[in-house]
Amino acid sequence: MFQWRKRSRGAAASRWSAVLGSPERRVARTGLLGASLAALAMLLAALAPAAEAKPNNANCQGSFGNSISGFMSHDDQRRAVARLDRSPHIETEVVGHSNQGREIWTVRAGEGSTVMFIQGGIHGLEQHGTKAVLNLMQTLGDDSARSREIREALTVVTIPDINPDGSSVPQRQNMMPWSDVMEMHPQLPDQPRAWYFSNFRQGFDVNRDFNANLGYEPDPADLPGDSASFGFYITPEARTSRAVYGALESEFGLVDVFIDLHNQGSCHQVPDEERFSMLSISGRFLADPTAHGDWPLFDDDASRRINVAAYDALQRAGSGFGDITRYPQPPGLDLPGTALGSYALRGSAVMLFETSEGTNQNEMGFSVKQVEVGLTGIIDAITDGTLDDIDPDRYDEVPAR
Ligand SMILES: [Zn+2]
Numbered sequence: 001m002f003q004w005r006k007r008s009r010g011a012a013a014s015r016w017s018a019v020l021g022s023p024e025r026r027v028a029r030t031g032l033l034g035a036s037l038a039a040l041a042m043l044l045a046a047l048a049p050a051a052e053a054k055p056n057n058a059n060c061q062g063s064f065g066n067s068i069s070g071f072m073s074h075d076d077q078r079r080a081v082a083r084l085d086r087s088p089h090i091e092t093e094v095v096g097h098s099n100q101g102r103e104i105w106t107v108r109a110g111e112g113s114t115v116m117f118i119q120g121g122i123h124g125l126e127q128h129g130t131k132a133v134l135n136l137m138q139t140l141g142d143d144s145a146r147s148r149e150i151r152e153a154l155t156v157v158t159i160p161d162i163n164p165d166g167s168s169v170p171q172r173q174n175m176m177p178w179s180d181v182m183e184m185h186p187q188l189p190d191q192p193r194a195w196y197f198s199n200f201r202q203g204f205d206v207n208r209d210f211n212a213n214l215g216y217e218p219d220p221a222d223l224p225g226d227s228a229s230f231g232f233y234i235t236p237e238a239r240t241s242r243a244v245y246g247a248l249e250s251e252f253g254l255v256d257v258f259i260d261l262h263n264q265g266s267c268h269q270v271p272d273e274e275r276f277s278m279l280s281i282s283g284r285f286l287a288d289p290t291a292h293g294d295w296p297l298f299d300d301d302a303s304r305r306i307n308v309a310a311y312d313a314l315q316r317a318g319s320g321f322g323d324i325t326r327y328p329q330p331p332g333l334d335l336p337g338t339a340l341g342s343y344a345l346r347g348s349a350v351m352l353f354e355t356s357e358g359t360n361q362n363e364m365g366f367s368v369k370q371v372e373v374g375l376t377g378i379i380d381a382i383t384d385g386t387l388d389d390i391d392p393d394r395y396d397e398v399p400a401r
Contacts (some may be wrong), residue, residue: 060267060401070364071127072134074102074164080134081105081160087141089151095159096240099176102164104240107133109140110151114382115248116257117348118158118375119241119339122207124166124173128355128364129261132371133158153383157248163206163237173203174237181234185218192224194232196337207260208337209238212295212345214246230292231337241339249346254297257306257378258348260340261371266356267325267401275323278363279314279370280354280401282327283307285341287334297347304392306349306378311398312390313377314370321370325401327354351378 072080085092089109096104118136120129140147140156150156161167165175178197182188193199196208211230218232225232233239248255267277283303289295315322327333335341344350353374355367381387 060265071167071170072130074161074168077105077130077134077161077164078103081107084134084137084141089147090137090141095244096236098163098165099174099180099236100165102168104159104162104164104237106157106159106244107137108155108157109137110153110155112150112152112154113252114153114256115155115157115252116259116379116382117245117248117255118156118259118261119162120159120261121161121167122163122237122241122260122339123205123262124163124168124170126172126261126263127161127167127170128263128367129353129371130160130167131368132261132375133160135368136372136375150379150383154379155252156379157244159241159244162241165237166203166206171201171203172205173198173201174206174235175203176235177202184236185234188218188220188223188234194234195224195226196231204235206235206237207339208335209233209235210242210337210339210342212292212336212342214242214249214346225337227337228287228334229336230342238339245343245346255343255346255348256302257351257382258340258343259306259351259353259375259378260338262352262354263357263367264354276356277323277325277401278320278356278367279323279374280325280327280352281307281310281374281398282329282352282354283350283395284330285333285335285338285344285350285352287331289345292336292345295345295347298345299347299349301392302349303344303351304395305387305390306351306381307398308390308392308394309381309387310351310353310374310377313380314374317373320366321373324398326395326398327352327401329400 081092084090084107091108093106094103095106098104118133120133121127137158140150163174166173169175178190178193182190194204196205198205208227209231211233216230216233218234222232231238233242245255245258264280267280268275283306284300289298311324314324340350340352353371355371381390
């Protein structure tokens, strides 16, 4: 596993032993006990409006087709990363490779003590985030006074495309037949296979391959598993994300913010069935955060605050940017094996962006911009010191999808 270059923060010393073992106890950032936050989360979930009990996607139109015109090819991404690398304020690195050997890059800017980790493209069909992240980093790498302020307050680390094999098909899954699994993990037999492996696609839903225990290695006794349990870090792609996250945790003590960028089918506003919502957001992915072991840093308030910061920025932007809905919530949704679910348990404030599929270039440009505006809202709130003033209960202002 790679390591970021070491910085002078005292908390960074020798975190790997803790990272690779069982969850450690650290002082919670907010001063509140994680357990009481978890209890609060459960209470709030229980009080959630009944409208949220309807099945996921009930008001969303089908899935997207295979059109990727307008998305960036892997070669396009390589060129964009090389261009960003010319900025004296940007560091780029090949931090890993996909199962088929494509590069997975990180693009990093800033020296601030708060760290924000943004990941795009984990589902190969969903690529608005890749472009948005590259645009954002171009801005953060420029010589403007504002970008310099942000770089002083924040360290922003991005993986523009964590699943380049899936993007190249395109398909939701990575490309990893089970024969490759047995080669990479000789302890695993041919059966049973992980529940999130697709025999049809010969690959994994990488966004179910995560585990809050960063030291986990695939154990045949745990397979096939299910959606209410952790994943197994079988795929090189999830293992690369884990390596980046773990190294940042070693460096900073806590990965303050983690954001995952996705696309969904076109969804109607609820209760207004005539209007479309171009973006759904969420900061909650676990029906019961206490059900997966002892994770004292889990911080539901921090997650809700960054969601509100993005929501407010998009409302201010006008021009349709503010037509946002809230993605289906727990307890109906329960996904500990997602990057968002697992990293939330480790204490990161987490946020999901689900842009609507773009059917033409204009809509795609809108969706990319919408992600940029939302991300910038969070960055501004951290940089200006206003994030902690946000009332996390305002999360409930975001209308249900
Ligand atoms: Zn997705």
